[in-house]
Amino acid sequence: MSLIVQKYGGSSVADATAIKRVAKRIAEAKRAGDDVVVVVSAMGDTTDELLELANEISPLPPLREMDILLTAGERISMSLLAMAIANLGVEAQSFTGQQAGVITDDVHGRARIIDVKASRIRQALDSGAVAIVAGFQGVTEHTNDVTTLGRGGSDTTAVAIAAAIGADVCEIYTDVDGVFTADPRIVPSARKIDRISYEEMLDMAASGAKVLMLRCVEYARRNGVRIHVRSSFSGREGTLVTDEHADAQEEGQMEQPIISGVAHDRTEAKVTVVGVPDVPGTAAQIFEVVAGADVNIDMIVQNVSAASTGLTDISFTLPATDGQKATAALQAVQGSIGFDSLQYDDTIGKLSLVGAGMKSHPGISAKLFGALRDAGINIEMISTSEIRVSVITRSDQLDDAVRAVHTAFDLDSSDGEAVVYGGTGR
Ligand code: ADP
Ligand code: ASP
Ligand code: MG
Numbered sequence: 201m202s203l204i205v206q207k208y209g210g211s212s213v214a215d216a217t218a219i220k221r222v223a224k225r226i227a228e229a230k231r232a233g234d235d236v237v238v239v240v241s242a243m244g245d246t247t248d249e250l251l252e253l254a255n256e257i258s259p260l261p262p263l264r265e266m267d268i269l270l271t272a273g274e275r276i277s278m279s280l281l282a283m284a285i286a287n288l289g290v291e292a293q294s295f296t297g298q299q300a301g302v303i304t305d306d307v308h309g310r311a312r313i314i315d316v317k318a319s320r321i322r323q324a325l326d327s328g329a330v331a332i333v334a335g336f337q338g339v340t341e342h343t344n345d346v347t348t349l350g351r352g353g354s355d356t357t358a359v360a361i362a363a364a365i366g367a368d369v370c371e372i373y374t375d376v377d378g379v380f381t382a383d384p385r386i387v388p389s390a391r392k393i394d395r396i397s398y399e400e401m402l403d404m405a406a407s408g409a410k411v412l413m414l415r416c417v418e419y420a421r422r423n424g425v426r427i428h429v430r431s432s433f434s435g436r437e438g439t440l441v442t443d444e445h446a447d448a449q450e451e452g453q454m455e456q457p458i459i460s461g462v463a464h465d466r467t468e469a470k471v472t473v474v475g476v477p478d479v480p481g482t483a484a485q486i487f488e489v490v491a492g493a494d495v496n497i498d499m500i501v502q503n504v505s506a507a508s509t510g511l512t513d514i515s516f517t518l519p520a521t522d523g524q525k526a527t528a529a530l531q532a533v534q535g536s537i538g539f540d541s542l543q544y545d546d547t548i549g550k551l552s553l554v555g556a557g558m559k560s561h562p563g564i565s566a567k568l569f570g571a572l573r574d575a576g577i578n579i580e581m582i583s584t585s586e587i588r589v590s591v592i593t594r595s596d597q598l599d600d601a602v603r604a605v606h607t608a609f610d611l612d613s614s615d616g617e618a619v620v621y622g623g624t625g626r
Contacts, residue, residue, distance in 0.1 A: 201233045201234060201235065202234045202235070202368040202369070203234070203235045203237075203325075203365060203366065203367045203368055204229060204234050204235070204236050204237070204367060204368060204369055204371060205236075205237045205238075205239065205358050205359075205361055205362040205365075205367045205369070205370045205371065206225075206226065206229070206236060206237070206238050206239070206358075206371045206373060207238070207239040207240070207241075207335065207354055207355060207357070207358035207370070207371065207372045207373060208222050208238065208239075208240050208241065208281075208373045208432055209241045209354065209372075209373065209374045209375065209432075209623075210241040210242055210243060210244050210245065210246065210247070210623070211244065211374070211375040211621075211622040211623030211624075212241075212373050212374065212375065212432035212433070212622070213240060213241065213243050213244075213277050213280075213281065214243055214244035214622065214623075215243070215244070216280075218622075219243075219277070219280050219281055219284050220284050220287075221432075222281065222284075222373075222432055223281060223284035223285045223287070223288055224288065225373075225432065226238055226281075226285055226290075226292075226330055227285055227288040227289075227290045227330075230290050230330055231290070235325045236330045236331075237321055237325070237330075237331045237332075237333065237361055237362075237365065237367070238281065238330060238331070238332045238333065239332075239333045239334075239335045239354055239357050239358040239361060240274065240277045240278050240281055240332060240333070240334065240335055240354070241273075241274060241277065241335050241336065241354040242270075242273025242274050242276065242277055242336070243273070243276060243277050243280075244624075245624060245626050246273040246276070246277075247270055247273050247336075247351070248626055250269055250270055250272065250273060251270070253269075254266060254269055263308035263309050264308055264345060266308065266309065266348075267308045267309065267337075267345075267346050267347050267348045268346050270336070270337075270348050271296070271297070271334065271336070271337040271346050271348060273336075274296075274297075274334035274335055274336050274337060274354070275296060275334055277334075278294040278295070278296075278332045278333065278334045279294050281294070281332050282294040282332045285330055285332075290330060291327075291328060291329040291330065292329055292330040292331075292332055293324045293329045293330075293331060293332065294332040294333075294334070295320060295321070295324075295331065295332065295333050295334065296334050296337065297333070297334055297335075297336075297337035297338045297339060297346075297357070298337075298338070298339040298344075298346065299320055300316070300318070300320060300321055300331075300333040300334070300361070301315075301316055301317030301318055301319065301320060301321070302316055302333075302337065302338035302339065302357060302360065302361075303315040303316070303317065303338060303339065303340070303341050304338035304339065304340060304341075304347045304349070305340070305347075306340045306343065306345065306347065307347070308345075308347055308348070309348060309350065310348075310349065310350035311338060311340075311347035311348065311349055311350075312349075312415070313338060313349065313356060313357075313360045313419070314341070315341075316360050316361055316363070316364035318361065318364045318365050321333065321361065321365060322365065325365075333357065333361060334357075335353065335354025335355075335357040335358065336348055336349055336353040336354045336357060337349070337353075337357075338357075349415070350413070350415070351413075352410055352412075352413035352416075353413060353415075355372060355412055355413040355415075355416035356413055356415045356416040356419055358370050358372060358416070359416045359419045359420045359423075359425050359427065360419055362420075362425045363419065363420075363423035363425050367425070368426075369426045369427075369428055370420070370425050370426065370427050370428070371427075371428045371430060372412065372427060372428070372429045372430070373430060373431065373432035374411060374429065374430075374431060374432065374623075375431065375432075375433065375620060375621045375622040375623040376411065376431060376618065376619070376620055376621065377392055377430065377431045377434060377436050377438055377618070377619060378392045378393065378394075378429045378430055378431075378436075378437075378438035378439035379392070379393050379396055379401065379404070379409070379411055379412070379429050379438075379439040379441070379461075380392055380393065380411075380461070380618055381393060381459075381460070381461040381462065381606065381611040381613075382461055382462045382463070382464075382602055382603075382606045382611070383409065383411075383463075383464065383602070384617075384618035384619070384620050385620055385625050386464065386599050386602050386603065387462075387602060387603055387606050387612075387618075388617040388618055389606070389607075389612040389613050389617065389618070390461075390606065390611070390612075390613065390618045391611060391612070391613040391618075392438075392439065392613075392618065393439050393460065393461070394437075394439060394440065395439065395440045395441075395442065395444065396439055396440075396441055396460060397441075397442070397443060397556065398417060398420065398421035398441060398442070398443060399421075399556055399587070400460040400554060400555070400556050400587070401417050401441045402414065402417050402418065402421070403460075403463075403552075403554040403585075403587055403588050404460060404461055404463050404554050405417050407463035407464075407465060407550070407552035407554060407588065407590065408463045408464050408465025408466075408467070408550065408552070409461070409463040411429060412427070412429065412441070417441065420441065421443075424443075426440065426441070426442045427440070427441040427442070428440055428441075429441065431619075431621055432621075433621035433622060434619070434621065457555060457557055458555050458557035458558055458561050458564070459553060459554070459555035459557070459558065459564075459609045459611065460554050460555045460556070461553075461554055461555075461611065462551065462552070462553055462554075462602050462605050462606050462609075462611070463551075463552045463554060464549060464550065464551050464552070464598055464599075464601075464602050465549070465550040465552070466549050466550075466595055466598060467519060467520055467521070468498060468517045468518065468519060468520060468548060468550055469517065469518060469519075469520040469523045469544065469545060469546035469548065470515055470516070470517050470544075470545045470546075470548050470580075470581070470592065471515065471516055471517075471518065471523070471526060471527060471530070471542065471543070471544055471545075472513055472514070472515040472542070472543040472545075473486055473513065473514045473515075473530065473539050473542060474513050474539060474540045474541045474542070474543060475509075475511045475512075475513070475539050475540025475541065476511060476512050476513065476514055476537070476538075476539045477510065477511060477537075477538050477539075478505035478510050478511060478512045479510075482537060483502065483514065485533070485536075485537050486514060486530070486537065487500075487516075489529050489530055489532075489533050489537075490516075490518070490526050490529065490530070492529065493522075493525045493526055493528075493529035494525070495518055495519075495522040495525055495526045495529075496518065496519065496522070497516045497517065497518050498516070498517045498518065498550075498583075499516060499517045499550075499581050499583045499590065499592065500514065500515070500516045501514070501515045501516075501581050501582075502514045502515075511540070515581065517548070517550070517581070517592065520546045523544060523546060527542055527544055530542055547594060547595045547596070548580065548592050548593070548594065548595055549592070549593050549594065549595040549596075549597070549598030549601070550590055550591070550592055550593075550598075551590065551591050551593060551598060551601050551602055551605060552588055552589065552590040552591075553568055553588065553589045553590075553605060553609070554587060554588050555587060555588075556587045558586075558587055558588075558589075559586045559587060564589060565582075565584065565589050567608060567609070568589055568591070568605055568608070568609075569591075570608070571604045571605050571607075571608035571609075572591070572593070572601055572604065572605070574604065574608075575600055575601065575604035577593050577594075577597045577600065577601045577604070578593065578594070578597075579591045579592070579593065580592040580593065580594075
């Protein structure tokens with residue numbers, strides 16, 4: 201008998217038929233003798249639809265109210281799923297994040313889980329029921345305000361609950377068969393990865409591979425939670441995210457792949473501060489202002505200054521959702537910093553090549569740039585780390601770039617196309 205956490209994403213519970221199908225899967229696990237906790241996302245694109253609705257009401261809705269609104273999506277799916285399971289003769293009880301004891305900090309819209317008081321979940325399991333928990337939500341410790349964990353946050357709910365109850369595995373059920381060498385929606389020849397280390401998965405997730413939320417991978421690594429990413433639409437084995445991968449390599453059982461995959465991200469924008477005085481302290485001033493607006497930045501490029509003017513340009517990328525905040529903050533200090541103008545561009549895309557083995561292999565960047573040249577794609581910015589090379593391209597060229605790089609690094613599968621079972625890719 202095992203203790204299992206199963207998380208079902210929005211596309212797995214998109215309508216009544218899908219909810220009944222998932223309920224069957226859960227009932228089977230329960231009947232096989234396992235104790236099952238289920239974490240569920242909002243149905244289909246409900247979260248996006250609620251966001252759009254709020255934006256029709258107000259351009260900048262209060263974050264506290266936004267969180268209460270968005271948590272409604274997961275409440276709908278959790279109760280419907282509990283009903284569907286009960287219909288199959290298996291007892292099920294659903295819980296909101298608050299009822300399930302998911303305690304967070306008070307940062308609305310991207311709260312962090314600080315504790316899971318799982319007594320209510322344990323009681324449900326002890327009574328023989330399946331516990332269904334609404335993903336993506338929690339409650340603050342002192343004020344009892346409802347919070348959400350950021351997009352894709354149900355993954356993190358699932359891992360946090362798995363850690364709290366000491367589950368044997370956290371199964372993340374989605375609309376593809378696991379983690380692939382690239383998004384199967386863009387690269388049908390992408391290959392399923394059977395095992396991936398936390399470190400490589402962290403870099404894939406941080407680079408935009410939204411199949412797992414970044415924070416969920418961080419949480420799993422810190423707490424040693426084994427994650428199994430798989431499809432709710434098939435019975436295939438998926439991808440195991442664990443340190444055993446690294447252990448197996450150390451024991452010489454598995455050769456470390458040089459490249460784990462190609463990730464892409466279309467959610468960033470680029471700000472260019474034009475005509476910045478090239479003197480000590482201006483970069484600090486600019487980025488202090490951006491940080492003061494509570495905006496995280498990603499890549500930075502500073503051009504060589506023109507000797508005749510002593511002025512330079514600084515470009516950086518940031519989440520497009522923070523674009524307005526950052527440019528408004530910078531405009532307010534244009535006079536005191538003394539730059540010429542600001543340019544804002546949200547039609548960029550980011551491609552990242554990720555692989556723990558690349559640190560000991562020269563020529564990876566050269567090969568990447570060569571593949572983009574051959575595909576006629578211009579590179580606008582570059583950044584590298586030990587195990588990642590990222591480039592910025594035009595957004596409408598990003599898909600072609602991902603396919604070209606995937607092929608250049610011999611990642612294409614020889615045995616058939618990757619299946620996308622559902623979802624809209626939003
Ligand atoms: P869910 O609703 O189940 O949480 P998500 O849409 O958040 O599903 O994540 C699954 C999607 O992630 C897939 O449909 C796929 O388009 C996308 N994806 C991006 N990169 C990858 C990758 N490397 N491997 C698998 N899926 C990926
Ligand atoms: N429903 C939330 C979202 O769409 C959380 C999740 O699906 O994980 O981001
Ligand atoms: Mg998701």
